[in-house]
Amino acid sequence: MALNYIWIAFFLVAFAVAILKLIFLGDTQVFGDMVQSTFDMAKVSVDISIYLIGVISLWQGIMKIGEEGGAVNYLTRIVSPFFTKLFPELPKNHPAIGSMMMNFSANMLGLDNAATPLGLKAMQDLQSTNAKEEEASNAMIMFIVLNTSGLTIVPVSVMAIRAAQGAANPADVFLPILLATYFASLGGLIAVALKQRINLLQPTILAWLGGITALIASALFAFSTMNDQMVSTISNAAGNGIILGIIAAFLLLALRKKINVYETFIEGAKDGFSISIKIIPYLVAILVAIGVFRASGAMDYLVSGMGWFFSLFLEDTRFVDALPTALMKPLSGSGARGMMVEQMNVHGADSFIGRMASVFQGSTETTFYTLAVYFGSVSIRKTRYALGAGLFADLCGIIAAIVITYIFFG
Numbered sequence: 001m002a003l004n005y006i007w008i009a010f011f012l013v014a015f016a017v018a019i020l021k022l023i024f025l026g027d028t029q030v031f032g033d034m035v036q037s038t039f040d041m042a043k044v045s046v047d048i049s050i051y052l053i054g055v056i057s058l059w060q061g062i063m064k065i066g067e068e069g070g071a072v073n074y075l076t077r078i079v080s081p082f083f084t085k086l087f088p089e090l091p092k093n094h095p096a097i098g099s100m101m102m103n104f105s106a107n108m109l110g111l112d113n114a115a116t117p118l119g120l121k122a123m124q125d126l127q128s129t130n131a132k133e134e135e136a137s138n139a140m141i142m143f144i145v146l147n148t149s150g151l152t153i154v155p156v157s158v159m160a161i162r163a164a165q166g167a168a169n170p171a172d173v174f175l176p177i178l179l180a181t182y183f184a185s186l187g188g189l190i191a192v193a194l195k196q197r198i199n200l201l202q203p204t205i206l207a208w209l210g211g212i213t214a215l216i217a218s219a220l221f222a223f224s225t226m227n228d229q230m231v232s233t234i235s236n237a238a239g240n241g242i243i244l245g246i247i248a249a250f251l252l253l254a255l256r257k258k259i260n261v262y263e264t265f266i267e268g269a270k271d272g273f274s275i276s277i278k279i280i281p282y283l284v285a286i287l288v289a290i291g292v293f294r295a296s297g298a299m300d301y302l303v304s305g306m307g308w309f310f311s312l313f314l315e316d317t318r319f320v321d322a323l324p325t326a327l328m329k330p331l332s333g334s335g336a337r338g339m340m341v342e343q344m345n346v347h348g349a350d351s352f353i354g355r356m357a358s359v360f361q362g363s364t365e366t367t368f369y370t371l372a373v374y375f376g377s378v379s380i381r382k383t384r385y386a387l388g389a390g391l392f393a394d395l396c397g398i399i400a401a402i403v404i405t406y407i408f409f410g
Contacts, residue, residue, distance in 0.1 A: 006328075006335060010289035014296035021297060033295040041291030041342075042284055048164050048341060049280040055160035057272035062250055064268025065261055067102070069254030082208045086189075086198065087139045089129060096125035100143055107147065107365075119147060119370075120377045127378040135382040136375060138196050144374060144386050145192050148365040149185040149393040155362040161341060162358055167349035173358045174242070175219070176404045180363035182216050184397025191389040286338040294342060299324070316410075319402050321347065322356040326398045329360060330367040330391060337361060356405040364397040365390075 018034060021027040083090075083097050090096055099122035122143060130137040136144075155177045162170035186209070193200050200209065254261045293299055307320045322343060329336035340357040347353040367390040375383055 007285060007289050010293045014293045014298050017298040017301070018296045030296060034292050037291035037295035038288050041287040044341065044345065045283040045287040045338075046280065048161060049283055051164040052157065052160055053273060053277070056157070057269040060272025061265035061267075061269035062247055064271075065254045065259070065264050066250040068259050068264050069250055069257055071250055071253050073098075074253070081204050085202055085205050086142055086193075088198070089137060089139045090126075091129075094125070094129070096122055096129070096139070099125045103147065119374055123374050123378050127380075130378075132382075134380060136380050136384050136386055140375075140380070141384060141386045141389065142189075142192050142196070144371060145188040145389045145393055146185060147374075148367045148370050148390040149181065149188040149397065155358075157337075158340075158358050158362045161337070162344070162349050162354075165341065165344040165349040165354075167354075173355055173362065176355075176359045176401070176408050177362035179216060179219065179404050180359055180397055180401040182212070183400035184364055184393045186213070187396030188389055188393030191392045195385055195389065282334045283338065286334045287341065290335075290338045290342050294346075316406075318352055319356055319405070321353045322360060325357040326360040326364070326401070329364045330394050333366040336366075352405075352409055355409050356401070359401045359405050360398065363401045364394045367391055367394055 014034065018027075018030045021030050079101065080093070080097060083100070084092060087097075099118065103118040103122050123140065126137065126140050126143060127133070129139065155174065158173065158177065159170040162173070189209075190200070192198075200206070251261060254264065290299075302324070303321055306323055307317050310317045310320055325336050325339040325343065328339050340361045343357040344351075344354045349355075367387070371383060371386055371390065375381075375386075
């Protein structure tokens, strides 16, 4: 529903701005620019969709290998002690833990569309332990907020779009996205834990959070002391190395279980192809709307207004040009994706703005969409404080993305 109003607003605001420009500025070209943008952005959206078909199919196949090879089961056993502390309502080894781990795994690999059906399965499992059928349980809210914080290890979709847009090294945003999503997840976790009175000072939780935080802080400190060339070199090597390492680990585990890797990959890739096809009309719709919005001049006025506001107390306001992606992401994943593509078209995939938009896209989740779909799937009407906690996690991710992008690419 939110996307419906957003889509209408893009066109109506763009049309209103165009009329005002015609009346007060005598701009007779604005309508022609808007019509031309519909054709240009329709072509861009299809070009990107075709590229995504291959990438999403590839990673869906790899995820299937990981699932059949037992990688997800290994991961579940590893995190089970941590999860039992965060989800005290769930019985030990409850099926919901495995379902949530599958969802988190897909999110960590940047496979947003693949994560959705896994998340719906997790919600069904969590509903089986819910005493109030129409009201969100504590476990559901914790799961939703951690989901919407969007912890991403391998941002496949973002890197695929950067590659399609001509980025010299699409994986150069890998570490910035990983760091930003971590802070978003940490912020969401703390917010929910305080509300649910979960003691985060328990030894198991402290060991996990303390270890991860120390690792993240050390990485940030190390990168802040390096020059731009060294940061770029190490980030690229680590990003590409981890991606290849994940693939290798999945393959080795599958071989160990004597699984037909090729057939398993094909089965998963078929699902990926179906998911990719479904993206095309949504991408066309939102990119055309955003293209019209920008061609009318409305985007320039919006960015100029935000730039003026932040210039009142900040010297460097370059990040403002990328903020539309951050503001759109909680409302619509496809809308934010369209904003990111538009900013890459205007500024370049390897520009500061193009990279920051990429980090924004990968550092948060579609909060409103996720809450509507996930809670709707199990007929939950009373979502309690889930939205507030999810938006707080998004805010943490946005602030972290700005700071981290300046460290890496500023």
